[in-house]
Amino acid sequence: MPALIDLGASIIIQDQNLNYLYLANLPEAWACGEISAPTDATLFGEEVAAKLTTVKSSMTESGKKGHIEVTVGSDQVFEFRVQAVQFEAGGIHLVTTIIDRSEERHRERLLRALLREVSHRSKNLLAIIQSIALQTARYSGSLDLFLHKFRGRLYSLSQSQDLITDSSWRGAYFYDLVRQQTEKYLPDNTHLVKVSGDNMLLTPNASLHLGLALHELIVNAVSHGSLLRGVRPVEVTCTRIHLDGHDWLEMHWHEKLSNRAGDDSTEDSLKAHFGSTVLERVVPASVNGKAKYIISNEEISYELRFPLDIGD
Known part of the structure; x- marks a missing residue:
C-alpha cells in the first residue's frame, strides 16, 4: 500500500x-x-x-x-x-x-484527433493527386511525357508536404516554399531566383498548390526560359493586399527574357510547353483565386491572387 x-x-x-x-x-x-x-x-x-x-x-x-x-x-x-x-x-x-487517468485519456483523445486529421489530410492529398493525374494525362502526348511530368509534380507535392508536416500541419512559409521548390533545379545557382516581399505563413492547402505552381514555373524557366541561359535572375514577390474586405495574397513571378530576337514563336506555341493548365486553371481554382499568365518574346510573368481566409 x-x-x-x-x-x-x-x-x-x-x-x-x-x-x-x-x-x-x-x-x-x-x-x-x-x-x-x-x-x-x-x-x-x-x-x-x-x-x-x-x-x-x-x-x-x-x-x-x-x-x-x-x-x-x-x-x-x-x-x-x-x-x-x-x-x-x-x-x-x-x-x-x-x-x-486524466493525462492518459487526454493523450488518447489527442491521438484520435490526430488520426482524424491525418485521414482528412490524406483524402485531400489523394484528391489533389487525382486531379493532377487527370490534367497531366489530358495534355500529354505520350506515356513517357505523362510519366515525366507526373513524377515531377508528385515530387513537388511531397516537398511541400514535408514543410507542412514539419510545422505540425500549420502550413508553410512562402520563402521556404520557394527555396524548397527551386533548389533541386538550381543547386549551385540559387541566386538566380530572388525572393522579396512578405514571408507569409500559408495554409496547408495553399502551400501544396502554390508549391505546385512554383514547380511548374521553375521547370519552365530552367527548360525553356531565362534560366536556360543564366542571364538574368527570376524575381519572385509575395504581398499581402486588402481586397473586397478580405486579406489576399498576391504572388508575382517575373522573368525578363533576352536573346529571343528573331524568334517567331507565338504565345500560344510557347504556352504549349509551359504547363499553362496547371498554372491558369488547377492552382487558382484550388485556392479560390485568380491567375494571370503572360508569355511574350520579352518576358514571362505569372500573377496569382487568392484570399487568405479560405478554409483549408
Whole structure:
C-alpha cells in the first residue's frame, strides 16, 4: 500500500458490509476533511456510490475484480479498481484503488484527433493527386511525357508536404516554399531566383498548390526560359493586399527574357510547353483565386491572387 500511495494511487479498504476500515490519499476532487463514518455516498456522491455498489455487490469470493471510470468536471478522469481479498483475520475485504487517468485519456483523445486529421489530410492529398493525374494525362502526348511530368509534380507535392508536416500541419512559409521548390533545379545557382516581399505563413492547402505552381514555373524557366541561359535572375514577390474586405495574397513571378530576337514563336506555341493548365486553371481554382499568365518574346510573368481566409 505505501508503494501504491507513493505512485499517486488512493487506497480504500472495506469489510464485506462496506464499512470503511482504511482510507488514504483521497484525490483532491473528493477531499472533504475528516468524516467520522465515511461511506461511498458521503465521499463520492450518490451517482458514483451507486456504480460502486453494483460492482462491489458481486464480490463474495477472493480474487474477484471490477472497475469503473468516473469523470469529474470536463477533464479529470479517475479509475476505481475494486478487488476482493482474503485477509488472515476478518475474512473477505474489498480493496479499492483510485488512479488518476486524466493525462492518459487526454493523450488518447489527442491521438484520435490526430488520426482524424491525418485521414482528412490524406483524402485531400489523394484528391489533389487525382486531379493532377487527370490534367497531366489530358495534355500529354505520350506515356513517357505523362510519366515525366507526373513524377515531377508528385515530387513537388511531397516537398511541400514535408514543410507542412514539419510545422505540425500549420502550413508553410512562402520563402521556404520557394527555396524548397527551386533548389533541386538550381543547386549551385540559387541566386538566380530572388525572393522579396512578405514571408507569409500559408495554409496547408495553399502551400501544396502554390508549391505546385512554383514547380511548374521553375521547370519552365530552367527548360525553356531565362534560366536556360543564366542571364538574368527570376524575381519572385509575395504581398499581402486588402481586397473586397478580405486579406489576399498576391504572388508575382517575373522573368525578363533576352536573346529571343528573331524568334517567331507565338504565345500560344510557347504556352504549349509551359504547363499553362496547371498554372491558369488547377492552382487558382484550388485556392479560390485568380491567375494571370503572360508569355511574350520579352518576358514571362505569372500573377496569382487568392484570399487568405479560405478554409483549408
